[in-house]
Amino acid sequence: MKRYSAMALLxxxxxxxxGWERAWRDPEPKPHYEVIVIGGGGHGLSTAYYLAKVHGxxxxxxxxxxxxxxxxxxxxxTIVRSNYRQKPLHDLFDFALGLWEGMSDALNYxxxxxxRGALFLGHSDADMTQLAQRGxxxxxxxxxxxxxxxxAVHRLVPLLDMSPDARFPIHGGLIQRRGGTARHDAVAxxxxxxxxxxxxxxxxxxxxxxxxxxxxxxTGVETTRGTIGAGRVGICVAGNSGPVxxxxxxxxxxxxxxxxxxxxxxxxxxxxxxxMSQSLHCYISxxxxxxxxxxxxxxxxxxxxxxGLPIRLEKAAAEAIALVPALSRLRMVRCWSGTTDMSFDxxxxxxxxxxxxxxxxxxxxxxGFKATPGSGWCYAHLLATGESHPLAAPFxxxxxxxxxxxxxxxxxxxxxxx
Amino acid sequence: MMLIDCPYCGERAxxxxxxxxxxxxxxxxxxxxxxxxxxxxxxxxxxxxxxxxWRHTFGCRQWLVLRRHxxxxxxxxxxxxxxxxxx
Ligand SMILES: Cc1cc2nc3c(=O)[nH]c(=O)nc-3n(C[C@H](O)[C@H](O)[C@H](O)COP(=O)(O)OP(=O)(O)OC[C@H]3O[C@@H](n4cnc5c(N)ncnc54)[C@H](O)[C@@H]3O)c2cc1C
Ligand SMILES: [Zn+2]
Numbered sequence: 174m175k176r177y178s179a180m181a182l183l184x185x186x187x188x189x190x191x192g193w194e195r196a197w198r199d200p201e202p203k204p205h206y207e208v209i210v211i212g213g214g215g216h217g218l219s220t221a222y223y224l225a226k227v228h229g230x231x232x233x234x235x236x237x238x239x240x241x242x243x244x245x246x247x248x249x250x251t252i253v254r255s256n257y258r259q260k261p262l263h264d265l266f267d268f269a270l271g272l273w274e275g276m277s278d279a280l281n282y283x284x285x286x287x288x289r290g291a292l293f294l295g296h297s298d299a300d301m302t303q304l305a306q307r308g309x310x311x312x313x314x315x316x317x318x319x320x321x322x323x324x325a326v327h328r329l330v331p332l333l334d335m336s337p338d339a340r341f342p343i344h345g346g347l348i349q350r351r352g353g354t355a356r357h358d359a360v361a362x363x364x365x366x367x368x369x370x371x372x373x374x375x376x377x378x379x380x381x382x383x384x385x386x387x388x389x390x391x392t393g394v395e396t397t398r399g400t401i402g403a404g405r406v407g408i409c410v411a412g413n414s415g416p417v418x419x420x421x422x423x424x425x426x427x428x429x430x431x432x433x434x435x436x437x438x439x440x441x442x443x444x445x446x447x448x449m450s451q452s453l454h455c456y457i458s459x460x461x462x463x464x465x466x467x468x469x470x471x472x473x474x475x476x477x478x479x480x481g482l483p484i485r486l487e488k489a490a491a492e493a494i495a496l497v498p499a500l501s502r503l504r505m506v507r508c509w510s511g512t513t514d515m516s517f518d519x520x521x522x523x524x525x526x527x528x529x530x531x532x533x534x535x536x537x538x539x540x541g542f543k544a545t546p547g548s549g550w551c552y553a554h555l556l557a558t559g560e561s562h563p564l565a566a567p568f569x570x571x572x573x574x575x576x577x578x579x580x581x582x583x584x585x586x587x588x589x590x591x
Numbered sequence: 592m593m594l595i596d597c598p599y600c601g602e603r604a605x606x607x608x609x610x611x612x613x614x615x616x617x618x619x620x621x622x623x624x625x626x627x628x629x630x631x632x633x634x635x636x637x638x639x640x641x642x643x644x645w646r647h648t649f650g651c652r653q654w655l656v657l658r659r660h661x662x663x664x665x666x667x668x669x670x671x672x673x674x675x676x677x678x
Contacts, residue, residue: 415636424633429661474610474645477638477662484606517632573632586632589610 174370197369205402213237218364219549225371228557238380242361248511254291254352269547282363291352412512435508439463455492515588518578
């Protein structure tokens with residue numbers, strides 16, 4: 174792998190941009206790998222990278238049915254933060270945040286991680302109590318959290334409607350200054366390039382259509398490019414977890430749902446932090462290109478349509494405009510959807526499955542982008558050693574039977590209520 | 592599936608209805624605990640048709656059974672929910 178650097182860029186600029194090599198190979202599948210990861214999203218690719226880099230497992234293939242990063246990795250609103258209330262969640266996400274902070278250097282790829290702050294607004298006394306509790310819980314775990322007065326919030330985001338008769342009056346906020354956004358495609362490409370350099374085969378246009386079983390154990394996968402043998406198989410397919418698990422006759426505590434996002438025409442910098450809310454499901458940030466990126470609720474019923482309900486966009490837009498009235502002047506230029514893997518308690522599953530040799534990383538709902546490096550780190554540990562990484566141990570497949578669920582929203586075990 | 596044909600009210604906008612769960616995840620109090628767990632906490636989650644319990648929450652409030660395709664949203668049938676029917 175030729176290293177990218179300012180010097181290399183300058184040299185190529187003076188020589189007509191010739192001589193760049195491709196970022197990763199386009200290999201033919203080999204007959205057998207030690208580990209096969211199904212799904213070339215950020216989670217699958219980071220898993221492969223850490224398998225090779227941390228555990229020295231280099232006989233690894235990532236099989237992607239389309240192009241890498243074409244799933245939820247390339248469709249999300251790129252918010253990265255670790256300020257969850259529940260300890261197992263914030264420990265895992267904060268470990269991931271630490272990896273985000275060094276990711277561009279580690280991968281020699283600019284993932285444009287931008288720690289511009291992740292702000293939750295509070296709209297009532299009850300909201301502020303909850304935000305204060307969450308902040309306390311975070312600080313007890315050594316994670317940065319700062320409760321903000323309305324004045325401080327206003328100074329940070331001057332375009333917010335701070336008037337007392339605003340539709341959603343602003344009583345203050347909780348900010349995680351280390352949170353922010355990143356360039357989603359670059360995350361997939363950066364991990365693919367770095368994994369490839371470690372000897373991992375990143376194989377695109379290769380859909381897994383079945384699992385090969387022998388003696389109650391998974392020994393390989395059937396694909397659109399032939400049968401490939403494997404010592405261990407890791408599912409990492411986000412919204413498609415159900416159909417892939419069904420290949421092993423398994424049912425999961427997961428239901429697929431559509432989640433949408435949309436973006437406005439690009440404008441000059443107007444919001445330089447990520448704005449979210451304790452009571453509303455609306456999140457606002459500005460991309461480096463200038464578009465205001467907005468997201469809202471999922472459709473709240475099972476769907477693989479990758480096309481969501483217009484009323485969800487309308488609601489998110491209405492909430493965003495109520496918070497930042499200036500947004501009403503912008504035109505929306507694009508909307509899109511992804512199929513999210515909604516788990517029953519809203520938390521992920523990183524676990525062995527009840528079939529030997531088969532593992533699952535899924536159930537990230539609509540919050541898994543921020544976990545990408547941590548998820549891959551823990552999944553690589555599981556696939557390399559057969560043992561759960563301590564940070565991932567609470568996210569077991571059997572926690573629904575034992576009752577040890579991790580329910581951040583506190584709404585009970587229903588995927589459509591997340 | 593922007594319109595759902597409620598057997599009691601006729602065609603109404605999807606926004607009037609709420610999804611509850613799949614028909615095979617309904618439990619009764621006399622089931623063995625293993626079956627309750629299996630029904631409550633696992634789903635076939637097919638990329639195709641399933642039978643689902645919905646409610647016309649912002650209309651007649653009746654429970655309904657939809658046979659619905661999860662990729663195309665085509666609804667093959669909407670029936671009143673009859674709890675005693677074997678599914
Ligand atoms: C609109 C939207 C907004 C979001 N916003 C945020 C956010 O702001 N912050 C955040 O943290 N998270 C967010 N998320 C969630 C986040 O995008 C996901 O949790 C995360 O990207 C999942 O990554 P992944 O690598 O597991 O999945 P994906 O990127 O979806 O990768 C899975 C891959 O598996 C492939 N695949 C599926 N089936 C097969 C098969 N049979 N054979 C081979 N390959 C297969 C798919 O093609 C896909 O490329 C959002 C999601 C959506 C949809
Ligand atoms: Zn009705």
